[in-house]
Amino acid sequence: MNIEQELHKHLFQQREEQTQHLEYNLEFQFYNAVASGDMETVSRYCTAEQDETVYDGTEYGRLSENRLQNARYHFVVAVALITRVCVEQGMERETAYTLSDILIQRMDRLTTVPEISALHNAMIRDFTRRMQEVRRAHAYSIHVSKAVSYISAHLHEKLTTQDIADAISLNRSYLSTLFRREIGKTLHQYLLSAKLQSAAQLLTTSEISLSEIGAYYGFASQSHFIQCFQRETGLTPMEYRRKFYQRSEVSDSKNG
Missing domain, CATH: 1.10.10.60 (Homeodomain-like)
Structure with missing residues (x-):
């Protein structure tokens, strides 16, 4: 089965099961909250750390049949997107991408979904805190x-x-x-x-x-x-x- 056939197959299955990925406006709200340093809003997006099925929900999409590997993939996607958004909104580029590398390496040593979920929450809070500092710095001339x-x-x-x-x-x-x-x-x-x-x-x-x-x-x-x-x-x-x-x-x- 080629990519085009597989794409149509998955889209058909999702329509039949009435599942869809996280809506764009909700994604935008999340990334905007991180970039704005809005810790209160960001905290509402934190995952349930002890839930083995946290990445199984339809809003995340299934990137692997293996639950742990699925969590790993989602973590990498999240940190990559957050890094890009924060750089675009003023975080120093080398700091952002080095932090991203450290986080992915740390995630790679973890062996359970709850551990990855906990690191995910720590990651988004850390980027949000750093963006608070960037925002304060932007008050300078x-x-x-x-x-x-x-x-x-x-x-x-x-x-x-x-x-x-x-x-x-x-x-x-x-x-x-x-x-x-x-x-x-x-x-x-x-x-x-x-x-x-x-x-x-x-x-x-x-x-x-x-x-x-x-x-x-x-x-x-x-x-x-x-x-x-x-x-x-x-x-x-x-x-x-x-x-x-x-x-x-x-x-x-x-x-x-």
Whole structure:
């Protein structure tokens, strides 16, 4: 049976059984809620986590005869569509697609439908929370928004405030004034904080050495990195890793 014949067969069966996929307007409401950061609405779309048959409903469509494989396919479709919508609505592209990869890899290690359903709910809430942050960031002026995006994409480089100002064709002093007015930090303070927060994430999600992390984010020496990190977080990098490492993605994957 070719694709065209199989398509007509399935459409006929669905009409006979009076089944149909989720209506477009409901799909739109869901994706719009995620992109808008509307956690209350998104929570109403969360699946019943302990229900083995949660993906068997006609609104989902059957992508596999195997229940677990069907759930896997639906998860991949959902995270792919949500990622695309969030990127289109302003989420930083590399962040969105890397998060998507992590989630799919995590799902691939799960062995039951309820586990996948629970991860699905966590996934949509996480994207929604991140879009709330994107929405708040969009309250900034166009110049600050551009600078924030540029910094995010070049954190691992030895950036100077002049580099950032040049990249968005703006006077450095004026850009720093905008940052202080809108964010409460100078451009230099924001850049340093962004590097340190990203370094903190790497400390808890990898086993890369402190010296390598410091060098990666452009710190002149390990002692300078430690000094700045402690001023930012109240902990040395080693203390931070010891305290938070067990809550990381890496730790979860080892334990799971």
